[in-house]
Amino acid sequence: TYGLTFEKGTAFWTRLTKGEIQQTPDDLERTMYATAMDTLATAEFEQYEISNFARSGFRCRHNQTYWQALPYWGFGPGTARYLNGRRSMNHRSVTTWIKRLFAGESPIMDWEELSPDDRARELCVLGLRMCEGVDLAAFQHCTGVNVKSLAPEAIAKNIEQGLLEETATHLRLTREGRFVADSVVAEFL
Numbered sequence: 001t002y003g004l005t006f007e008k009g010t011a012f013w014t015r016l017t018k019g020e021i022q023q024t025p026d027d028l029e030r031t032m033y034a035t036a037m038d039t040l041a042t043a044e045f046e047q048y049e050i051s052n053f054a055r056s057g058f059r060c061r062h063n064q065t066y067w068q069a070l071p072y073w074g075f076g077p078g079t080a081r082y083l084n085g086r087r088s089m090n091h092r093s094v095t096t097w098i099k100r101l102f103a104g105e106s107p108i109m110d111w112e113e114l115s116p117d118d119r120a121r122e123l124c125v126l127g128l129r130m131c132e133g134v135d136l137a138a139f140q141h142c143t144g145v146n147v148k149s150l151a152p153e154a155i156a157k158n159i160e161q162g163l164l165e166e167t168a169t170h171l172r173l174t175r176e177g178r179f180v181a182d183s184v185v186a187e188f189l
Helices: 011-017 026-042 061-067 094-102 116-129 136-143 152-160 175-179 181-186
Strands: 046-049 052-054 080-083 086-090 108-113 164-166 170-173
Touching (some): 061 116, 116 170, 116 181, 152 164, 170 175, 175 181
Antiparallel strands (some): 046 052, 086 108
8 A cells, every 4th residue: 555656767757757647646645545444444454554454364474574673684686684783785786796696705785784773763663664553662672762762752742643642562653643654753763
């Protein structure tokens, strides 16, 4: 249930800039998303992440690993991995990837080591994508940080506006908050 994003350099971007196609108005996109949520719920699909729905027991394990910031490996050209707070990506070019391997060189093109603060903020943002939200105790245990200390004013404001809710164990987006999730989570970065 992703909305169409127009990426610069794509055919859609070119057609958009030429006026051949138009971007969907926000209110229509919101209505379409609400209809998808309601229709899928009626069909017994659970929404477990902002853009993902599944029947009970059939959640995408890969996506869950990513949204929970758990370690994952990537093998082959253009693949990514995340281990111990370090994100890295292999060369996208198959030729470059193979040449580097045969030369005994690393196929890694780029890597990034996250600071403890960046890692905590990323974990919070990823956790808010999940419908369960951020498990407060697990977050504290994993990062050593109380999630509410990352952006206390933003949390209070978004709770007051009905976009976030705090339970005894979790901080999560409300249904209304899912419509504007990008804006809400941006306040944690």
